[in-house]
Amino acid sequence: MTNEDLRREVNDWLAAHWRAPGTIIQSMWETNAETRAWHTKVFEARWSVPSWPVEWFGRGLDDEQTNIVIEAFAQVGAPGTGQDRFNLPANTLLAAASDELKLTLIPGLLKKDITTCLLYSEPSAGSDLAGVRTRAERDGDRFIVNGQKVWTSGATVADYGMLICRTDWDVPKHSGLSFFFLPMKQAGVEVRPLRQITGEAHFNEVFFTDAVVPASHLVGGLNRGWRVLQTALAYERSSMGARARGSRHGAADDLVALARAAGRLDDPLLRQDIARTVALRRLNTLNNARAKAELEQGTSSSIMSLGKLAMSRILHEEARVRTAIIGVESLLAGETQPTADDVNFLALNAYFTSIGGGTDQIQKNIISERVLGLPREPELDRNIPFKQVRSG
Amino acid sequence: MTNEDLRREVNDWLAAHWRAPGTIIQSMWETNAETRAWHTKVFEARWSVPSWPVEWFGRGLDDEQTNIVIEAFAQVGAPGTGQDRFNLPANTLLAAASDELKLTLIPGLLKKDITTCLLYSEPSAGSDLAGVRTRAERDGDRFIVNGQKVWTSGATVADYGMLICRTDWDVPKHSGLSFFFLPMKQAGVEVRPLRQITGEAHFNEVFFTDAVVPASHLVGGLNRGWRVLQTALAYERSSMGARARGSRHGAADDLVALARAAGRLDDPLLRQDIARTVALRRLNTLNNARAKAELEQGTSSSIMSLGKLAMSRILHEEARVRTAIIGVESLLAGETQPTADDVNFLALNAYFTSIGGGTDQIQKNIISERVLGLPREPELDRNIPFKQVRSG
Amino acid sequence: MTIATTLEERRAIAETVGKLLAEESGEKRVRAVMETRDGIDRELWSGLARMGIAGLLVPSRFGGAGLGPVELELVAEEIGAALACTPFLSSSVLAAGLLTASQDEAACARLLPGIAAGTTIATVALTGERGSWQPVDVTVRAEGTKDGANDGAFLSGTASYVMHAGVADVLLVAAATSDGLGLFEVASHGAGVAIEALPTFDRTLRLDRIAFAHAPATRIGGAGRPAIDAALRLALVGRAGEQAGGARRIFDMTVEYTKTRIQFGRPIGGFQAIKHMAAELLLEAESATSAARDAALQLAQDHDGADEAIDLAAFACADAFAKIAATAIQMHGGIAFTWEHPAHLYLRRARAYSYLLGSSDLHRERFLTKISAQSHDGSVAP
């Protein structure tokens, strides 16, 4: 099939099926009937994952052809394709799960019939994810899970949780971990909302008390969960560099507009601060574009991994400048004070990026080791049985 | 003797002996005839080290009484006393040397007949002073020294060098070091000036080729040099926090005057920068005063050790602001451009404080460990024979 | 107005206050009070009043302890460290300081004893919607008052960012008169006074906007400006003390946490990234303490350089507290991103106090104006 044929086919299909959007949800954590219906259509027409093999719901297209499909969908604003590039759970399954599990879960994931959540962090394992203490113990053809996870988005609605947990305590920390797709809707799983410093509760704690996961839902093999997790984390990191949450009321996103509204756009100190901050965001955009271009040209790019670190800096700097712009108004908050509320919210929420998904400090370790090739630090707990590792 | 008697005695003595100063040198590294003559008078009248025991050139005064002597000298502007508090080599000897060596060297040091230099750093041992590789080997009643030192002030004129070197290669790094007072004026010692990034040559490299030091010049015992060095270093660090070198032409020390001269004192950005920077220097002064007061009241003070780190920040910040003040003029340098020359010199020379005498990074380690009690990092080379330690 | 205390006496006062706060104003209590309507801990305030803290600055002839800026600063360090919800800064510092400086004996006799006893809560309305705490920002105007006349005045206009007006018994209001800024006493529940609570980001602090519509008022003292300046000096010293104390407390909590939190098999305080952040913050914390204490001392000794020292403390303490509170969250990691962890309470306070009573930029500008005047004389090198 020529590129021209393909372009025609996808455009024809979209012309025939795509209608002006209603309330289709883009979030990874949520779904609704309309979203499910459209994604099912896309799935059945094999547009969901164009580059995947034909036997696994795809069309076996190459990169260039996949781009044609993605661009065609983007042109009309239709979601659902390109999931071979961004659907984290589906990709994880394709790469590491048994054929049985792939067949069980992937169609639902691509059709957005199934939603997932991430069960990674624990109170005692934040930066050090390889130190998780949630345990899964074999019991015939299933595993029994006990322990606690934290910082889980979408846990209240998710059908499955992507769970990293310990299955062997007698080997070093990285060698005793396993990765499961755990059914969330069962008695052994309790979800409690976790209130953030912003006052919101977008995250949850998840408690497992003899929760059950079928042995068939193990991904990547017993005690081989660390590698599966690494793939999933790299994906999460690169996505955190490209986007960040806006404000609650939209009253403080644009620094120039904020300064103008405050009557302070002529303040020479603020002008320098604003220029510096707007520049940081532009530079990040330019970096990301260059990274993308370099990857497409086959050059490996060192820039990609910088995105999350850059975004953290951007968000904290913007927060500082916003506060300087509104000044004393930052003493206020709440619904009746949308500007102050946004400024204060964004200042606190910046920590979501500088701490969540690996702190800035962890990101710098990763960049210096994986991109620059600097030596790892001595790790005292790397080669001893996990049960001898200190925790606290 | 009452405090009143003491005050009278010292004032009477000064009235009888002190004359308006000619060219007395305050530097630790230099001396001249007038300096020697005055210090000899002070020494013979036992004012050099008032708190030292009577058998060791002092008067056995307590702290309060010593202060009376120091204040009396300060009031007329006479140097020479208080060497019990600031004469590094003399104090090192009193604390750790044999009586014979004390008698040999201390009088000359107090009288400023003898000058010294510090032989600590090596090309391969900068931050890691315990990793020095200059070796001293026993040969009867003397040691033969081979190796190289760097960053030595005053080496061209010094009579003695305070040398830390390795005397045992089969024990861990800290346990095989010895501390000597090495005679500098001998064939085995070659001094080569070292040009700094400022273009000046205030430091030297010192090369030892079968240099000889009498065994009697060993201080603190064989292989017990590390502790002697620690005492000397703590002294050096605290003194670096209190003072820093000014500019070459005195054209850029005062930021306000510099901005006024440049006609930019009304620039709102510079005003904030200058205020911030002047404040840093004031805060350091206040911190030092508080540290001194707390020490005098017997409270242990955590502030003292912050001085060098603070000074590093001050010097770099001042350099940044000075450059912003003169702007394009900073492209120039040299004798015909005193302002630009000072601004550029001070910008480069700031690294003397942020690197010399222990980098900022080493200072932060020390502060976090010794003041805040945070754990040391794992040290891979601490408990193995030094000859197995990696170098480079 | 200052009764000299010895160093030991000062320490004893601070220690006693610290002990009371540790017992009666722990985090749990602060969180409970901050959710109440009034936002102040009346029980704690009674206890502090019994110890003489409510009347710390009130001259002894009006029932106070008659102490000065040095003691104020030390007590403020403790109050700031605990984030105690009291009208200390509003009633005992700003209002008491303003009354004392007004030299209006009648007004002092009328109001100070109650303030010192903690039975009267007074507050001061000094700034308008711009919240600059600069005289030019006063938008309340007085009418019907004659020069020096003590009654018969009426106030109109708006004052904002007034601390604790909602719980105050007495409002002291700066208003424009025909002879410059004047001070007025207004009953908080009187006619023509409408107090609207402002929703605050730092819930341990309560602010109100007051609209005066021909509200009957009693003039206090003569020219208002010198008394206002005197009260603001004290309030800035108090603010600096609270900031230094708050900064030190959250810093200490953070360092302790890094000693016990284990990741990668060892305490995170052993990693250089954390160690170096801690060392930098120690310098900030110590500098804030030095600046606050020096400002207090200079003011107590009525030194020429007092205003300069107060400006320095104002921006140095504000910036240090903000930096320490912000970095503390990062050093804690995820746990400090939860509502239940106290770190964000300190960050909220640090942000609020960065603008309450004037911004750091403003204080830096003032500081530079002063030192550049000296530098021109050649009298002082910076």
Next chain:
Amino acid sequence: MTIATTLEERRAIAETVGKLLAEESGEKRVRAVMETRDGIDRELWSGLARMGIAGLLVPSRFGGAGLGPVELELVAEEIGAALACTPFLSSSVLAAGLLTASQDEAACARLLPGIAAGTTIATVALTGERGSWQPVDVTVRAEGTKDGANDGAFLSGTASYVMHAGVADVLLVAAATSDGLGLFEVASHGAGVAIEALPTFDRTLRLDRIAFAHAPATRIGGAGRPAIDAALRLALVGRAGEQAGGARRIFDMTVEYTKTRIQFGRPIGGFQAIKHMAAELLLEAESATSAARDAALQLAQDHDGADEAIDLAAFACADAFAKIAATAIQMHGGIAFTWEHPAHLYLRRARAYSYLLGSSDLHRERFLTKISAQSHDGSVAP
């Protein structure tokens, strides 16, 4: 004026230049040249001219390569990385750019072939003692010239911070005329021209002050302002490229050093303090490269946003280079405090280029003016 090149062609040009510089302009050579009176490496310049670099921007009909901003930026990265002592920026970018933009065919035919061949060194006098590179700063005045007349003019006044005037054959001078800013050609050794070398902090860069006293001059083109703006745009793209290249080179050298320097029994690059500094600098280095390349691309494509992109690159690259060069010294420790180590050469260059052709504050102010105009239209969100 741009002959489109493919990505591969561009890379090939940059690689060839990089190879020549690695062979002919190593650190030792740079140090030798920087101690000479002229301060430029004539041998290297001949080599670069033979490769077409001296005439990179010169239209092919005048003997040049006829390339544009994108190729300019890539070559500048290599030149900046090597701290090569050449009149590239002064002669091949500023002067060639100014002549081309003047649309004065006669002047172009007279001067550009020599510039392209590297046999003529031209430079541009654009700024006065204030060194702002703003039109208001031009203090040279032309007399006796009629509108558009090409000769008979005389220049008086001072131009400063002129790159390489001491070795230039031809001076192109911006001067005030009765019809606004005009451009003039002056023989560097002609009557009424006094060139005084300024002692520079960055010895790889030479600057001069030129005093004109009724110096005979030939007018070039008509209105000077558009040509000056065009030349400055190119020069800022060239500067950004040199800065990005210099930043990257000293960064790479520093990272390599930390891998081999052993202290405490392991490479210092394994300590978090060093690792984290390196990670932060990588972000700075990559951002500088992105900014410089984007500015070049926007200018090449004549996009509306080109000026904005150039302003952004101007301050982003200047600040990144300054930060990287400064931090590199700290990361090296004592060795980089010696004259013999190359780190300070990069710091000197970084400091010099922070003000040559305009300061970061100025470019930020311009950038903000542009984006705030758009934000007001609602046309672009920043």
